[in-house]
Amino acid sequence: MEILKDCVVTIEYTVQLDDGSYVKGSPDSPASMSFTVGYDQILSALEANLYGLKEGEEVSFVIKASQAFGHYKKELLKRRNFEEFPEGRDLIPGRWVVATNPNTRAQYAYKVIEKTDHDVLLDFNHPLAGKDLFYTVKIIKVRHATEEELAFLRPCEFGKLGEQ
Numbered sequence: 076m077e078i079l080k081d082c083v084v085t086i087e088y089t090v091q092l093d094d095g096s097y098v099k100g101s102p103d104s105p106a107s108m109s110f111t112v113g114y115d116q117i118l119s120a121l122e123a124n125l126y127g128l129k130e131g132e133e134v135s136f137v138i139k140a141s142q143a144f145g146h147y148k149k150e151l152l153k154r155r156n157f158e159e160f161p162e163g164r165d166l167i168p169g170r171w172v173v174a175t176n177p178n179t180r181a182q183y184a185y186k187v188i189e190k191t192d193h194d195v196l197l198d199f200n201h202p203l204a205g206k207d208l209f210y211t212v213k214i215i216k217v218r219h220a221t222e223e224e225l226a227f228l229r230p231c232e233f234g235k236l237g238e239q
Contacts, residue, residue, distance in 0.1 A: 080113035
């Protein structure tokens with residue numbers, strides 16, 4: 076069966092950077108995931124590279140930074156003084172922090188770049204921003220999504236379960 080929209084796909088994969096380091100999986104222990112094609116559950120460029128493949132096939136390809144997590148943006152480096160951001164006093168350079176907006180409960184991450192006696196420099200770029208991703212993927216399983224799975228993914232298109 077070939078990978079098309081509304082298929083549930085299970086893959087094993089590795090992701091490397093151009094320096095050869097692995098950011099996901101390894102040759103001895105690949106990462107794995109399952110997703111339904113066509114519902115933005117994975118990077119769209121990754122999904123596009125898998126269309127038409129079949130169970131058992133293996134492929135390698137590169138997803139450019141612009142199609143993955145975007146280019147690194149210097150404007151996402153923010154310096155915060157401790158008067159406006161007192162929490163910055165407790166941050167440790169080199170660490171990632173996950174913050175939660177107390178009003179919306181939305182979460183976002185940033186990396187602490189440096190800390191002085193007066194302020195802290197934070198990087199709000201994604202950790203993989205500006206990096207090309209080198210994928211090796213093996214298609215483990217492909218099947219049609221069930222009606223119940225599609226109803227969950229496209230609730231507005233279904234009335235009572237089974238009605239369209």
